[in-house]
Structure formats: C-alpha cells, structure tokens
Amino acid sequence: MKKTININLGGHPITIDEDAFEVLDQYLARIDNYFAQSEGREEIVHDIETRIAELFLKEMKGQHIVSVKEVQQVIEIMGVPEDFGGDRANTKSDFEGESKDDSYRRESRGSQPHRTTKRLFRDPSDKVIGGVASGLAAYLGIQDPVWMRIIFVLLFFTTGVGLLVYIIMWIIVPKAKTASDRLAMRGAPINVESIAHNVEEEVNEFGEKVRKFGRDMKSKYGSKKS
Amino acid sequence: MLYIWGMKIENTKAQMRKGLLELCVMSIISKKEAYPSDILDELKEAHLIVVEGTLYPLLSRLKNAGFLSYEWQESQSGPPRKYYHLTPEGEKFVRELTGAWENLKQSVEQTIPIYEKDN
Numbered sequence A: 001m002k003k004t005i006n007i008n009l010g011g012h013p014i015t016i017d018e019d020a021f022e023v024l025d026q027y028l029a030r031i032d033n034y035f036a037q038s039e040g041r042e043e044i045v046h047d048i049e050t051r052i053a054e055l056f057l058k059e060m061k062g063q064h065i066v067s068v069k070e071v072q073q074v075i076e077i078m079g080v081p082e083d084f085g086g087d088r089a090n091t092k093s094d095f096e097g098e099s100k101d102d103s104y105r106r107e108s109r110g111s112q113p114h115r116t117t118k119r120l121f122r123d124p125s126d127k128v129i130g131g132v133a134s135g136l137a138a139y140l141g142i143q144d145p146v147w148m149r150i151i152f153v154l155l156f157f158t159t160g161v162g163l164l165v166y167i168i169m170w171i172i173v174p175k176a177k178t179a180s181d182r183l184a185m186r187g188a189p190i191n192v193e194s195i196a197h198n199v200e201e202e203v204n205e206f207g208e209k210v211r212k213f214g215r216d217m218k219s220k221y222g223s224k225k226s
Numbered sequence B: 001m002l003y004i005w006g007m008k009i010e011n012t013k014a015q016m017r018k019g020l021l022e023l024c025v026m027s028i029i030s031k032k033e034a035y036p037s038d039i040l041d042e043l044k045e046a047h048l049i050v051v052e053g054t055l056y057p058l059l060s061r062l063k064n065a066g067f068l069s070y071e072w073q074e075s076q077s078g079p080p081r082k083y084y085h086l087t088p089e090g091e092k093f094v095r096e097l098t099g100a101w102e103n104l105k106q107s108v109e110q111t112i113p114i115y116e117k118d119n
Helices: A018-034 A041-060 A068-078 A102-110 A132-140 A145-158 A161-172 A179-186 A192-225 B002-031 B036-045 B052-064 B088-111
Strands: A004-009 A012-017 B068-073 B081-086
Touching: A004 A018, A004 A041, A012 A018, A012 A041, A018 A041, A018 A068, A018 A179, A041 A068, A041 B036, A041 B052, A068 B052, A132 A145, A132 A161, A132 A179, A145 A161, B002 B036, B002 B052, B002 B081, B002 B088, B036 B052, B036 B081, B052 B068, B081 B088
Parallel strands: none
Antiparallel strands: A004 A012, B068 B081
C-alpha cells in the first residue's frame, strides 16, 4: 500500500506515488538549484516540468499512477543538469565566445551542499521491538545493530535503566517513514540517485521478505500436516 | 583504458554537437514555428541531442538574446503550448551562422585526408 499524491506538473494533472514524488521533487530541485543564477530560471524549470508531464502521459496513456520506475526513465531521457552542456542560460556574455569562468562554475557546482546531516530515527525495516537499537546503530555508524541490542540488554541487567531508556527512546525518536528519512538516518547524501537506489533496495528486500514468508508458511504448514 | 578512451571520445563528440546545436535549433524553428517537443523529436531523429534537458536553457538563452520569440497556442490535449519563431535579428543570425558553417565545413574537409581524395 502506498499513498499517492496529485500534482500539477507544468499544467498537467499527474497522480504519483509518494516515493516517486520524492525522487521527482529532488530532481526538479536540483535543476532549479542549477539554474539559480540564470535569467530564465523559472521559465526553464516550468518548461522542463511540462515536458516531464508529457513524457509521463505518453508512457502511461493516462492509466496508472506514476511510480519510481517511470520517474527514473524520464530522468534518463531528460538528463541531469550537469549534462545539459554547461549551458546555464545566464547572460549575453555567454554569446561572446567561450566563457572564462567555466572552471569556476564547475567547481562551485561541485561543492553545492547536498543535505548530508545525520538524524536519529527508529529503523522500522530492521527491528526486534521498536527499531530503536538499529536506528541508533545507524546513527552511530555501527555496522551491525546486534551490538546496540547487546548494550541495551546489558544495561538492563546491570543497572536496570536499559528498559527505561529504550522505552523513552521508543516514544520520542521518530520512525524513519520516507525514503529521505531512511537516508538521513544513515547520513547518506540525499539526492536523486541515492533515493532511487534506496527505493530499489527496498523493493528487492520486500520481494525477499515475501519469498521468505512463503517458505516459512510452507514449512510450517507442511510439518503440521505430516 | 578503453573506458577512458570511450569517455574522451564521447566528450569530444558532445563538444562538437554543442557548438552546432544552436544553429540546428534555430534552423528547425526557421522552417516552421515550433513547439519544444517537436524540436526535440527532430533533434533526436538526427542524433544531435543526447539528453532532452539541454534544449530548454538553450531556448531561454536565445530568447533572452532577442533571437527567438514565442507565442502561446491552445492545445487539444493539455495546457497551452509555447510556439517559438525567429525574430528578424534571429533570421540574420541564422544566415550568418549558416555561412560560417559552410566555411568551416570546407576548411575541415580540406584537412581531413579521406576527403582530399574526392577533390
């Protein structure tokens, strides 16, 4: 089950699921950011939005809801702003031969800050009770959350506060709900590629879980019968 | 090694296309007023553009320089569309660029050995 969002994309009404929206939103923000200093920025972004909407409609013939797959396809067709040929549509001076500040631009572009701040979340995809330990492990950069769990258990038996700390954290630490939450949890840069990668990973994981569940049920059911 | 070579050749090709894209876009518009998606179709058919996003800043730049202008036209499917046409200045610009391209083509062909045999 996924939430869908209705958006107005360059004048076209589009229905898109939540994860796909996030990927698209990041992509458009990246374009907007890239042309931030350009004269025709709003127009460029709007026209690109219109084109993206057209591509969506062409691909799906008004039937489905736009998913991450379609967004990725469209991004591939449109390209990332860095591939637009260094054409930032700025000023007239661009017309008078090669612009001198090309290298400067490249540099400033490279250092554009992507949000990389780590945040503490509970990890619902890897939980024993509430995902507190796995979220904390991700926050502290510990590979295996089992160590965090051992610490909690030890704290409980030695001082008795383990359980209390856990319950408090369970209440106050938010659950990582969206793709960007999960990236912030690990401190991974939040951009189009990482979100798309994350979503893809999740889809695979989900498939694996379903298969595992199927196997479990089978063996359970089978053993009861015999 | 091969990978690096591949990147280099792609880069050089992209530079070649980039220089001529302006002329090609304006030539397409000079034939008939055009909607960006139609321009893209023609450019893609001619393998002159790789990622579609390239076109939009280019159009914006040419418009700001006074070579292009557009008007809104109603569309049966979806919102009104921008149709671009050349301004008189733009037409002059295209003529000059076309002449420059002719000269450049000749000069290049003079230097490349495979063309020398034909002449």
